[in-house]
Amino acid sequence: MERKNNYKAWLYLAPILIFIFLFTIFPIINTFIISFLKNYNYATGANEGFTFENYGLILGITERIPGVSESKMLDFIRYALPNTLLITFVSVPISVILALVISILLNKIKVLHDLFQTIFFLPYVTNTIAVGMVFAIIFSNTGLFNNIFGLGNVNWVQEGLGSTWGKCMFVLCLYVIWTGLPFKILIFSSALHNIDQQYYDAARIDATPKWKTDLKIVLPLISPQILYITITSFITGFKEYNAIIGLFNRSYTINPNVHDLYTVVYYIYDQIQGTNGTRHLEYAAAGAVVLFVIILIFTLIQMKVAKKRVHY
Amino acid sequence: MEIKLVALTKKYPGDVKKGIKDTVAVDNLSIDIKDGELLGLLGPSGCGKSTTLYMIAGLKDPTSGEIYFDDEDVTDLEAEKRGIGLVFQNYALYPHMTVYKNIAFPLTNLRVSAPKKAYKALSYKLILDVISDRERLKKATLKSEIDGKITKDNAALYIAYEYSISKYLAKKIFSLGLHDDNNKDKVDEYKTYFEKKLQEEKEKINSKQKKIDDNFVYLDENNNPLIVKRKLTKDEIDRLILDVARLVQIDEYLDRKPAELSGGQQQRVAIARALVKKPRVLLLDEPLSNLDARLRIKTREEIKRIQRETNITTIFVTHDQEEAMSICDDIVVMKDGKMMQFGAPQDVYKNPSDLFVAKFLGNPPINVFKGYIKDDAVFIGDEKIMHLDHKENYRDCYVGIRPEAFIFEHDKEYHLTLNIDSIQSTGKDTSLICSHPQFVGDQLKVVIDSDSNPVLGKKDFALKYSKVYLFDMKDEKRIEL
Structure with a gap:
């Protein structure tokens, strides 16, 4: 009875399944394959057979081949990976905690609640590149940030013009935190909104201090949403790319040889695009697989931790 | 504790612009509730009974009127300071905490004025x-043995109950292993050890110039006990939980999460959580509405038992008249x-003051007919159904007749003829579904003795006058004649 009309369901699903296979499944498999091919030619598909060398090269294990230093393959292990980890592990925890605090406070106020909610959600509908450019202006040497804090003529975002890696990272993390907030606040707010008023009433009857209600009752009740947000934020953090373009793109036009602000995804794009006409899809593929493995490991760890602490 | 409600009113303001009128949820309600009484607030949904309960709890503010706990005016007192226990309709147990932690939670917030003790000693x-x-130990x-095995947790629970000590201390004692016959000789050894420890502890206290x-x-x-304002200790909390868990019979489930319990068990946990802090008054909001019929009857007996044992003033909100x-x-x-x-359930049932109360109480519900009073008798249609002691002026009225008021006998002068449409026997007694042209309502039901042998069709019934009521x-x- 249940199986009789199965083919119909498959038929209806066919268009989307074909697209998913063509543009998601196949590229994933292909990426795995390419990452193991030596000197892969993106146009003809020609290669020199199976190798682990691509991984060895981008991770700095295998010695560099003399004469191909312009591929800058070492930038992966030297800049892209450390930067990505730094961005993720600094900005994600701060952003999640900040979003939680804001959501809980937002949930408590009655007056102007809707207005504040809109304000907090506005960044979500703004183009990230545009936000990045605004940030770049705010943090330029004559920008708002210097003016507000009276810091004088500090250049924060233009590496070629006096900024340093540290300053750029500071602005970058700030940017990632800020742009990440609205979606998190939206999810947390709706989760908080769905908590049964009876839990608050029960806590009140039991003379629970407000902070204790938030910490011991409210947080555990929205723990599934916290887990969801944490995992997706980590994944987004690992994939950070837009921010670099929006914030620092100009510095590359001034000094195209400085790559210390690379992230993993930026590195991958650069390898695909190629420098000086040489494209290295095999390095890009290897970088993508490394990123995949990192994300997988962290997600599994989070799921494991969640088993004990998340209450559905 | 006595509770007194004086002209309590709760209004929800409407919106003049949109033409919404004010909603009066509770209107000028005055009730005196005696100490140790179990009071039922009964009414159809939307009658304001839950609102009344929440105002007593302090979770809703009355528009006007006062609430007194004994002589103390608590109208403006915050909920957390009223010292009440509230059982919510959906229990509101914290899903992420075990039963034990759920019950412990109110206690962890409590600050009590209690004597300071030398806990170690x-x-x-x-x-x-x-x-x-x-x-004895x-x-x-050995009582804790399950399938020939003794586990530490289970044994500790039994020891704790046996000696009225905390589970933590019981665990410590169990770890000594003295229940094992092989360790028989060690008793004296341990005794000397703990006596020495006790002595050391006492000396320590003495050396600090303190007295116990x-x-x-x-x-x-002045050698009076030193009273301090403090939080309860872990051991004290444990003791209170074990006691209340035994009272509501959930001691076996303390380590489970609420989701792993049946509705009835969750209900008991909710009651335990409300009772554990020894509230001055216990409020129950439709506590049985989420249980199935059989469990409902069992649990309501349980509530009554717990209420009797604790002798705590209890207010119980329900829409189910049988429950109340x-x-x-x-x-x-x-x-x-x-x-x-207002009154004792039987009094209200026997003497309803108006048609609404008469209709609301009783299962099956009262049968209402359109009738009239003429001379010295009550009429329904052309039939005289009841004799009056004196003559009255003619007036129309509703006649309410309880289902059990019908007598399966013939009375020449005063009787009511019904058409019996169907007969249902429940064993104990027999219900007749009948019809009558003057009947108002859904179903005319007559309950008679199971010994009678009714047949379908017309039949005249004599009536028990005490169960026939007249309403304007x-x-x-009610029309009192």
Whole structure:
């Protein structure tokens, strides 16, 4: 009875399944394959057979081949990976905690609640590149940030013009935190909104201090949403790319040889695009697989931790 | 504790612009609730009974009127300071905490004025008491055996109950292994050890220039117990939880999460959580509505038992008249925020003050007919159904006849003829579904003795006058003749 009309369901699903296979499944498999091919030619598909060398090269294990230093393959292990980890592990925890605090406070106020909610959600509908450019202006040497804090003529975002890696990272993390907030606040707010008023009433009857209600009752009740947000934020953090373009793109036009602000995804794009006409899809593929493995490991760890602490 | 409601009113303001009128949820309600009483607030949904309960709890503010706990005016007192226990309709158990932690939660917030004790010395003393009688300890421990195995947690629970000590201390004692016959000789060894420890502890206290009495309570300069404002200790909390868990019979489930319990068990946990802090008043909001029929009857007996044992003033909100009738000392019947009648359930049932109360109480419900009073008799249609002692002026009225008021006998002069449409036998008695042209309502039901042998068709019934009520056509108030 249940199986009789199965083919119909498959038929209806066919268009989307074909697209998913063509543009998601196949590229994933292909990426795995390419990452193991030596000197892969993106146009003809020609290669020199199976190798682990691509991984060895981008991770700095295998010695560099003399004469191909312009591929800058070492930038992966030297800049892209450390930067990505730094961005993720600094900005994600701060952003999640900040979003939680804001959501809980937002949930408590009655007056102007809707207005504040809109304000907090506005960044979500703004183009990230545009936000990045605004940030770049705010943090330029004559920008708002210097003016507000009276810091004088500090250049924060233009590496070629006096900024340093540290300053750029500071602005970058700030940017990632800020742009990440609205979606998190939206999810947390709706989760908080769905908590049964009876839990608050029960806590009140039991003379629970407000902070204790938030910490011991409210947080555990929205723990599934916290887990969801944490995992997706980590994944987004690992994939950070837009921010670099929006914030620092100009510095590359001034000094195209400085790559210390690379992230993993930026590195991958650069390898695909190629420098000086040489494209290295095999390095890009290897970088993508490394990123995949990192994300997988962290997600599994989070799921494991969640088993004990998340209450559905 | 007595509770007094004086002209309590709750209005929800409407919106003049949108033409929404004010909603009066509770209207000028005055009730005196006696100490240790189980009071039922009874009424159809939307009658304001839950609102009344929440105002007593302090979760809703009354628009006007006052609430007194004994002589204390608590109208403006915050909920957390009223010292009440509230059982919510959906229990509102914290899903992420075990049953134990759920019950412990209110206690962790509590600050009590209590004597300061020398806890360490006290615990040595308790251990000494327990191990002095090895046989008793062995017996208590062996009782915890399940499938020939003794686990630490389970044994500790049994020891804790046997000696009224905390589970933590019981675990410590269990770890000594004295229940095992192989360790028989070690009793004296342990005794000397703990006696020495106790002595050391006492000397330590003495060396600090402090005094304690025989119960290890610190004394002040005048040798009075030293009372301090403090939080409950872990051991005290544990003791209270074990006691209340036993009272509501959930001691086996303390380590489970609420989701792993049945509805009835969750209900008990909710009651335990409300009772554990020894509230001055216990409020129950439709506590049985989420249970199935059988469990409902069992649980309501349970509530009554717990209420009797604790003798705590209890207010119970329900829309189920049977529930209220069966366990409450007094009931308040409410309609549209107003109190319709107050009294003992049987009195209210026997003497309803108006048609609404008469209709609301009783299962199956009362049968209402359109009738009239003429001379010295009550008529329905052309039939005289009841004799009156004196002559009355003609007036139309509603006649309410309880299903059990019909007598399966023929009476020449005063009777009511019904058409019997169907017969249902429940074994104990027989219900007849009947019809009559003057009947108002859904179903005319007559309950008679199962010995009678009714047949379908027309039949005239004599009536028990005490179960026939007359109500005014206009204001539906009872007509007393």
